[in-house]
Amino acid sequence: MKKEENPTHGMMAIPGFPIVLVTVDRNIMTAAAFSFYSFKLPCIMVGIVRKGLTFELISCRREYRIKIPRADQLETLWD
Numbered sequence: 001m002k003k004e005e006n007p008t009h010g011m012m013a014i015p016g017f018p019i020v021l022v023t024v025d026r027n028i029m030t031a032a033a034f035s036f037y038s039f040k041l042p043c044i045m046v047g048i049v050r051k052g053l054t055f056e057l058i059s060c061r062r063e064y065r066i067k068i069p070r071a072d073q074l075e076t077l078w079d
Contacts, residue, residue, distance in 0.1 A: 020034045020067075021068070027053060027057055029054040
């Protein structure tokens, strides 16, 4: 049986200034700013400009994903 992890422990392991990616379908946006909104129910808040494609896609699809790469994945992002 898979051990259930406390999501707060994972959130506390994120570095102080991580790269945060917002994805909608095949669109990927790097968030310029983000903040933890809640730790009890893990929630992250990101700012998205209303004039951008990402905002338009989220408005249409009503869903998106937040991805925070681990330290060992960062080199791949710079390629």
